[in-house]
Amino acid sequence: xxxxxxxxxxxxxxxxxxxxxxxxxxxxxxxxxxxxxxxxxxxxxxxxxxxxxxxxxxxxxxxxxxxxxxxxxxxxxxxxxxxxxxxxxxxxxxxxxxxxxxxxxxxxxxxxxxxxxxxxxxxxxxxxxxxxxxxxxxxxxxxxxxxxxxxxxxxxxxxxxxxxxxxxxxxxxxxxxxxxxxxxxxxxxxxxxxxxxxxxxxxxxxxxxxxxxxxxxxxxxxxxxxxxxxxxxxxxxxxxxxxxxxxxxxxxxxxxxxxxxxxxxxxxxxxxxxxxxxxxxxxxxxxxxxxxxxxxxxxxxxxx
Amino acid sequence: xxxxxxxxxxxxxxxxxxxxxxxxxxxxxxxxxxxxxxxxxxxxxxxxxxxxxxxxxxxxxxxxxxxxxxxxxxxxxxxxxxxxxxxxxxxxxxxxxxxxxxxxxxxxxxxxxxxxxxxxxxxxxxxxxxxxxxxxxxxxxxxxxxxxxxxxxxxxxxxxxxxxxxxxxxxxxxxxxxxxxxxxxxxxxxxxxxxxxxxxxxxxxxxxxxxxxxxxxxxxxxxxxxxxxxxxxxxxxxxxxxxxxxxxxxxxxxxxxx
Numbered sequence: 001x002x003x004x005x006x007x008x009x010x011x012x013x014x015x016x017x018x019x020x021x022x023x024x025x026x027x028x029x030x031x032x033x034x035x036x037x038x039x040x041x042x043x044x045x046x047x048x049x050x051x052x053x054x055x056x057x058x059x060x061x062x063x064x065x066x067x068x069x070x071x072x073x074x075x076x077x078x079x080x081x082x083x084x085x086x087x088x089x090x091x092x093x094x095x096x097x098x099x100x101x102x103x104x105x106x107x108x109x110x111x112x113x114x115x116x117x118x119x120x121x122x123x124x125x126x127x128x129x130x131x132x133x134x135x136x137x138x139x140x141x142x143x144x145x146x147x148x149x150x151x152x153x154x155x156x157x158x159x160x161x162x163x164x165x166x167x168x169x170x171x172x173x174x175x176x177x178x179x180x181x182x183x184x185x186x187x188x189x190x191x192x193x194x195x196x197x198x199x200x201x202x203x204x205x206x207x208x209x210x211x212x213x214x215x216x217x218x219x220x221x222x223x224x225x226x227x228x229x230x231x232x233x234x235x236x237x238x239x240x241x242x243x244x245x246x247x248x249x250x251x252x253x254x255x256x257x258x259x260x261x262x263x264x265x266x267x268x269x270x271x272x273x274x275x276x277x278x279x280x281x282x283x284x285x286x287x288x289x290x291x292x293x294x295x296x297x298x299x300x301x302x303x304x
Numbered sequence: 305x306x307x308x309x310x311x312x313x314x315x316x317x318x319x320x321x322x323x324x325x326x327x328x329x330x331x332x333x334x335x336x337x338x339x340x341x342x343x344x345x346x347x348x349x350x351x352x353x354x355x356x357x358x359x360x361x362x363x364x365x366x367x368x369x370x371x372x373x374x375x376x377x378x379x380x381x382x383x384x385x386x387x388x389x390x391x392x393x394x395x396x397x398x399x400x401x402x403x404x405x406x407x408x409x410x411x412x413x414x415x416x417x418x419x420x421x422x423x424x425x426x427x428x429x430x431x432x433x434x435x436x437x438x439x440x441x442x443x444x445x446x447x448x449x450x451x452x453x454x455x456x457x458x459x460x461x462x463x464x465x466x467x468x469x470x471x472x473x474x475x476x477x478x479x480x481x482x483x484x485x486x487x488x489x490x491x492x493x494x495x496x497x498x499x500x501x502x503x504x505x506x507x508x509x510x511x512x513x514x515x516x517x518x519x520x521x522x523x524x525x526x527x528x529x530x531x532x533x534x535x536x537x538x539x540x541x542x543x544x545x546x547x548x549x550x551x552x553x554x555x556x557x558x559x560x561x562x
Contacts, residue, residue: 187395188402189360190393190399191395192401194355194388196389196417198385201416206403210402210403
């Protein structure tokens with residue numbers, strides 16, 4: 001008798017599980033390659049920009065004078081001096097803008113999520129905020145120019161810049177606040193109502209604190225964003241190489257404005273100032289982002 | 305403390321949808337009343353109408369009357385915030401305030417109503433946590449976040465938070481449905497304890513639970529999807545589970561139902 005050994009070893013039923021099919025392996029490989037490729041395409045320019053800014057700017061800013069002095073009295077080809085005047089302008093314009101925008105944006109966001117519902121006013125507000133989000137900074141600057149300077153007759157000043165930045169910052173804060181308040185579960189609101197806590201107190205003491213870390217992150221990012229805006233400072237403030245503490249009158253420098261002004265300076269000193277100001281702006285914005293991360297870590301709801 | 309509730313000809317709506325039809329029920333003080341019935345029959349909706357939480361949903365509407373010791377909580381002169389302060393609620397999923405510590409969660413109701421006296425708040429926190437059988441488990445970590453507790457502990461924390469404002473009535477909307485059997489047992493024991501001081505209304509999908517903890521049971525049902533829910537019968541728990549007067553009730557509790 002001859003027994004077919006193959007028959008004896010073969011299973012009665014085919015196995016339930018098979019190895020991953022070739023087509024799926026191929027698609028998986030293709031998708032992996034695409035994701036990695038996209039990652040590289042995104043990361044290369046970022047690293048490149050940072051590298052060049054650091055390479056050209058770092059030697060300039062490692063200097064105490066850079067952070068403490070202005071360019072007052074220096075000729076355009078003269079090395080030395082610092083950008084204290086521009087750092088001051090950038091920070092003050094940004095902070096004044098934040099002081100105006102944060103309450104407005106926060107309250108509009110609270111209205112839209114907690115009170116507006118599907119009312120007409122809420123819909124109209126959302127629509128306006130959407131439009132404002134898309135307004136280019138040059139348009140915001142020209143609007144403030146025509147209103148504040150041409151119509152009301154005020155001069156060009158740091159404050160006019162702050163007003164234009166407000167137009168750019170408010171919609172971002174409204175959006176962030178809205179998104180953050182929306183992800184606070186309704187169960188928390190109901191738990192608060194069920195304790196006999198009125199609605200406004202529920203919002204102020206329960207809902208906003210729960211969403212605060214996200215809202216603050218959004219505010220910090222928006223602030224970092226507007227501090228780098230160039231169009232408003234070009235249109236609304238004249239450049240001054242000296243320190244002007246007065247936000248409401250006279251020319252006032254800021255880092256973006258200093259960079260555009262020095263672009264017409266073809267000497268080595270001008271070159272240094274541009275790259276120095278660039279890395280200074282990057283450092284300031286990085287500090288704000290770090291601050292946002294720390295603050296939101298501290299404020300985030302904890303479980304431990 | 306502990307007041308009675310009389311619901312008369314209550315109709316509840318969500319926008320155009322008629323959710324609950326003609327419910328009349330009396331809840332005696334210091335007593336546990338259980339609401340049972342299939343999903344969608346409106347038992348949670350009725351429960352939420354007892355402390356005016358129903359109207360929080362957009363478009364929600366109430367007709368009929370709910371009286372607390374003879375006072376209509378839906379009278380136009382009544383402030384819903386005060387109603388909710390008098391009639392507390394515990395929800396299906398534990399929902400401690402995530403930004404607050406265990407102690408702050410318990411005293412949130414008092415503190416946000418303006419009590420600042422630290423000694424008084426400490427006393428209330430301890431009393432409420434003891435009342436919720438949680439004190440021994442958390443007394444050493446009162447300043448830790450409430451979100452770090454287990455599900456069963458969180459639910460007892462929510463009960464402590466609800467009883468801290470000393471309500472007259474405690475409403476519980478499926479308080480054990482997200483909990484394991486041991487935590488469920490802890491909550492059920494607690495309900496029996498709380499009955500001495502509070503009027504309790506509990507919605508539950510667990511009929512054994514209704515039989516174990518309640519004195520009175522109300523069975524809700526609906527004729528079909530999209531139809532309003534109705535109260536079929538309400539009676540002593542013992543009678544409902546041994547000899548109900550309606551056939552629908554018997555079918556439901558014996559499992560011969562949908």
